[in-house]
Amino acid sequence: AQTVTQSQPEMSVQEAETVTLSCTYDTSESDYYLFWYKQPPSRQMILVIRQEAYKQQNATENRFSVNFQKAAKSFSLKISDSQLGDAAMYFCAYRSVEIGAGNMLTFGGGTRLMVKP
């Protein structure tokens, strides 16, 4: 079974600064997807960024980018030019690509990001 670990329960960043959220995972599979989701107080999970394990290039979406280290099983999220609206819970998630695996997501415990004005 796969596990996802987020070791930072809370992080704080000054508005306009950069912050990095950490995530490690454990799997025996060679191909998979990794995700970062944002969950604001409204509880609606919003996909921030995804990475396919077979791609060596790190994914980027505007101010959000990842540092994917496959050998180390590490998948960190960097948020540049932090904005007040970035304040939320952030969850790292894993999904198998194997047929029959059901495509369910395995989530980490989350990191609460606070943005200071």
Added chain:
Amino acid sequence: GAGVSQSPRYKVAKRGQDVALRCDPISGHVSLFWYQQALGQGPEFLTYFQNEAQLDKSGLPSDRFFAERPEGSVSTLKIQRTQQEDSAVYLCASSLGVGTYNEQFFGPGTRLTVL
């Protein structure tokens, strides 16, 4: 609406009561997932449907939990004889299909409080 909807948004139940939580996925989405999110934790998988077929229910915590999707669209998660440990947010997600990457779109969740 174009998104996943869930009802009710909040449910308070007395211990021992039965509850039913509804999920309306995005129209045309084949796959539907239920997750349970305890306070301060990440969501945990409960069960998965492909159309009306429940293909995986390995995450259901006990036989008090039952889910159905009889016509392959709307799904209901039923919890019988609720216990305090059932208090959580129940999230529903849907995706277009299976196989290669299909993004899961989440609903706003139902917060269940068992007194």
